[in-house]
Amino acid sequence: MSDRTDQDLYGPTGKPDAADIHQRNLGDCYFVAPLGALATQQPERIQDAIAYNAETKSFTVTLYQHGHGGFLGLSDEAKPVKIEISQAELQTDMKVSDNLTHGPANARGPIWPAVMEAAYAEQQERQGEGMVQGLSRIGGGGYPKNAIYALTGEQPNRVSAHDAKSVPVDQMYDRLNGALQEGRPVLLSTNYMKDVPNDGLIKGDGNSGHVYMVEGATKDAAGNVELTLRNPWGHNIAPGMGINSPNPITKVDLKTVLESGHVDELAIGPKPPHRTQDKDQTQQQGHDGSPKQAPSQVQTGDPAMDHLLASLNDPKAMDQALSSLAQSPEGQAFHAQGQAQYQAMEAQQAQQAQVQQQQAPEAPTGPVMVR
Amino acid sequence: MKTLARSIALATITLTFGGVACSSLAKDTHMSLDQLPVSIAYSPKTPIGADTYPQEQTAFVQGVTAQAKAKGYQVTGQRVFVFVGYVPEIGPQWVVLHAELNNQLTDTYRAEEIAKEVSAEEPVASSFWRLSDGQVLAVAQSQPLPDGKALVGYFSLKK
Numbered sequence: 001m002s003d004r005t006d007q008d009l010y011g012p013t014g015k016p017d018a019a020d021i022h023q024r025n026l027g028d029c030y031f032v033a034p035l036g037a038l039a040t041q042q043p044e045r046i047q048d049a050i051a052y053n054a055e056t057k058s059f060t061v062t063l064y065q066h067g068h069g070g071f072l073g074l075s076d077e078a079k080p081v082k083i084e085i086s087q088a089e090l091q092t093d094m095k096v097s098d099n100l101t102h103g104p105a106n107a108r109g110p111i112w113p114a115v116m117e118a119a120y121a122e123q124q125e126r127q128g129e130g131m132v133q134g135l136s137r138i139g140g141g142g143y144p145k146n147a148i149y150a151l152t153g154e155q156p157n158r159v160s161a162h163d164a165k166s167v168p169v170d171q172m173y174d175r176l177n178g179a180l181q182e183g184r185p186v187l188l189s190t191n192y193m194k195d196v197p198n199d200g201l202i203k204g205d206g207n208s209g210h211v212y213m214v215e216g217a218t219k220d221a222a223g224n225v226e227l228t229l230r231n232p233w234g235h236n237i238a239p240g241m242g243i244n245s246p247n248p249i250t251k252v253d254l255k256t257v258l259e260s261g262h263v264d265e266l267a268i269g270p271k272p273p274h275r276t277q278d279k280d281q282t283q284q285q286g287h288d289g290s291p292k293q294a295p296s297q298v299q300t301g302d303p304a305m306d307h308l309l310a311s312l313n314d315p316k317a318m319d320q321a322l323s324s325l326a327q328s329p330e331g332q333a334f335h336a337q338g339q340a341q342y343q344a345m346e347a348q349q350a351q352q353a354q355v356q357q358q359q360a361p362e363a364p365t366g367p368v369m370v371r
Numbered sequence: 372m373k374t375l376a377r378s379i380a381l382a383t384i385t386l387t388f389g390g391v392a393c394s395s396l397a398k399d400t401h402m403s404l405d406q407l408p409v410s411i412a413y414s415p416k417t418p419i420g421a422d423t424y425p426q427e428q429t430a431f432v433q434g435v436t437a438q439a440k441a442k443g444y445q446v447t448g449q450r451v452f453v454f455v456g457y458v459p460e461i462g463p464q465w466v467v468l469h470a471e472l473n474n475q476l477t478d479t480y481r482a483e484e485i486a487k488e489v490s491a492e493e494p495v496a497s498s499f500w501r502l503s504d505g506q507v508l509a510v511a512q513s514q515p516l517p518d519g520k521a522l523v524g525y526f527s528l529k530k
Contacts, residue, residue: 025465025489025496025512095491098515136489194478205470206477206484233464237457239411239471246458371466 003087004111006052011110015043018213019248020110022234024098026139027371030189031120031147032232033211034269035113037185038151040215042272045152050115059085061119064153074339078153083119092131093118097139120150141208141371144187144267154270156187161263169255173225176266177217185269186214188229190262191368196242200252201262202231203241209264209370215249225254264368402502404450404525407510408475410468413452413523423453424516431513431522434493442486442499444507444528454512454523463521465496465512472510476500482508495521499528 011017016039023032038045051060061083069077093114121134129137148156164172179186189211192204202210216228229250236245243250257263409416421428428451436446456462469487476482482500485507489496497511507529513522 022461023464023466024462027466027469029466092491095514096489096495098495132489132491139489140487202470203474205466206473233467234461235458237411238467240408240474241470 003057004090005054005057008109008111009050009052009115010112015039016046016112017043017110018215018230019234021113021232023232026097026117026135027141027205027208028097028117028138029211029232030142030144030370031117031138032113033187033213034144034147034151034185034267035116036230036232037187037213037269039112040213041180041183041185041269045273046112046116048273049151050112056084057087059090059115059119061085061115063119063123063150065123065150078149080153081123083122085115085118085122089118089122089131090114093121093135096132096135116151120147123150139371141369143369144189144211148185148187148267148269152270156267156269159266159268161258161261161265164263164266165258169225170219170223172254173217173219176214176227176268177219179268180214180217183272187267187269188212188214188227189264189267189368189370191264193242193260193262196240197260197262198242199257199260199262200229200243200250201257202236202238202243205371209368211370212250214266217254227252227254227257264370402480402506402508404448404508404527407450407508407525408472409452410454410471410523412454412457412463412468414455415453418450418452419522424522427513427516428522431493431511431524434490434513435497435509435511435524435526438488438494438497438511439499439509439526439528443530444509445530446526447529448527450525452523452525453516454521456520462519463512463515463523468510468512468523469496469498473498473500476502476508494524 011020018036018040020039021032021036023029035046049062052058053060062080063083064078065081067077067079069075069079090111094111097114097117117135117138118131121131121138123134124137125131125134126137145156145158148154159172159175176186190201190204190209192207192209196203201212204210210231212229212231214227215230218226218228220226229252231248231250234248236243236247236250238244419428432446432449432451439446454463454468456464457467473484477484477500481503484498485501486499487497493514494511495514497509499507499509501507506527509524509526509528511524511526513524515521
């Protein structure tokens, strides 16, 4: 197989397209559906995430993982990680996942889905593992929220079917349509249905649901809300699973799929990233767009805190104030206490994740595992 | 036309009785490989002989046999099909075939999926199911054939 370059990344439009995605061999709809939704809503985010190095013939992909940040490093902050994908790793992905647009791995087509998928697989690899193990890890099902975080560094807003049902369908329409108009990726996850459904969604795969990209929302005069969904399979031919159409687009009545219990949740990803110019403007304004107020002159009685408050308009002074606060005995003790709490929380989460992974095929908890 | 109508009627009867047989098998779960559904994504709809894609088929079956052996099983029977895909332009998709077969096996035969693998070698993907009577079956997909299709094999296994 010949080497792939940046010339192979995209199709004739020169940018990622949701129609480039055809989920073939891996059960990773929870990753490729958010990827496709981003391609539709924020193609520049994917283009910015992939860089090609002609010298090494490798691709570098920026994904995100949980990191420490904020005050004294105690808050959860997305940490960008650069993942290098060699030609060998890319070709392994194409061989194992075969996630190319036009025909199988030996055909040429936009390779951006394979590059992104290989990077996600590498991010999920454990020490000593290679690309095949990474692909195997991501190919057994998962949760869209994790993929959206890895792709954008931001947690999606999740609306459970229970919550969606508890508000008028009009409100859900406004929320979903508003999100799409704002350029946010929107995903719909399903539950596995024991009986064959007849609502435009597939039944699922042995206790696992599926994820669709939400591409549109319309409301008719009677107030019925219809969602336009794209199946990451690239079609909807699903023998014995309730739908049989070569068209990847399916339309569903929101109320019907919520009330039947077929929908597990809706996930709304972040807005498109701001341009630098917008960022600068935002920094000079308050959250509501009004000019920033002068820092408070309030005296707290704690010299370190007063020093910090007085420095709010001077980044250098604020940096010094924060350093002094962090180095003070109280700051050190607070830091140690916070670190211990954070580590305990991480250990507990890791343990829970391990237990969930072991139990997932039999008894998934929380959102339904999808593939 | 009359012959065609008769064939369709016979096929319908066969399918109907197949369905009934499946239901009774849910209690007495022993099944043969020809009771596993033949996907609409295969062409032809009958198993191929050893002379079709001979080299690729040999490598594929050897790969599955080795995988089964590593799990302590030997292959006792097989049916191999050519997988053209649900949409020919897209080609074979294991994820869709897996859903089709997994739903049949778990819903109709009360089977439990006990292992699944993907690989850069042969087979590219495989799944193993255990029926309630302990019988173990494997379904696997080969690496792409030179024409973009793939082989799918149904295998019966024993310890």
